Amino acid sequence: MEVTHIEHIGIAVKHIDEAIKFYEGVLGLKCYATEEVRSQKTKTAFFMVGQTKIELLESLEPQSAIDRFIDAKGEGVHHIAFSVNNLKDSLKEAETKGVQLIDKDPRPGAENMNIAFIHPKSTKGVLIEFCEKKEQTL
Numbered sequence: 566m567e568v569t570h571i572e573h574i575g576i577a578v579k580h581i582d583e584a585i586k587f588y589e590g591v592l593g594l595k596c597y598a599t600e601e602v603r604s605q606k607t608k609t610a611f612f613m614v615g616q617t618k619i620e621l622l623e624s625l626e627p628q629s630a631i632d633r634f635i636d637a638k639g640e641g642v643h644h645i646a647f648s649v650n651n652l653k654d655s656l657k658e659a660e661t662k663g664v665q666l667i668d669k670d671p672r673p674g675a676e677n678m679n680i681a682f683i684h685p686k687s688t689k690g691v692l693i694e695f696c697e698k699k700e701q702t703l
């Protein structure tokens with residue numbers, strides 16, 4: 566497996582507009598994109614910090630993963646996303662090493678990436694996302 570960098574840190578928030586105000590107004594970062602990811606029932610907002618992003622996540626529907634997370638734990642760090650070369654092979658490799666996968670196959674995420682989640686049971690309590698930029702289709 567080849568992890569190249571921390572692609573982003575996902576943070577669950579109740580009100581994304583208020584959270585954006587903190588990241589822009591206090592930290593001086595710029596929200597360069599917002600996106601609704603229907604498959605995940607979330608709205609996302611992105612900030613660049615060096616080559617790592619902050620991904621804010623607001624639930625669009627009750628009972629979405631983010632809604633359930635906030636109900637259980639409150640707002641806060643939700644996941645860490647590692648950029649990997651060859652997502653499919655990385656998932657296979659993790660599985661053969663006994664890691665519990667949430668997604669056995671890559672699925673579409675925000676920012677034109679394919680993503681897959683690894684279960685926190687296998688990672689000492691951290692929800693880990695693997696992601697890989699989608700191939701350019703010209």
Ligand code: ZN
Nearest residue numbers: 575620646694
């Ligand atoms: Zn993410």
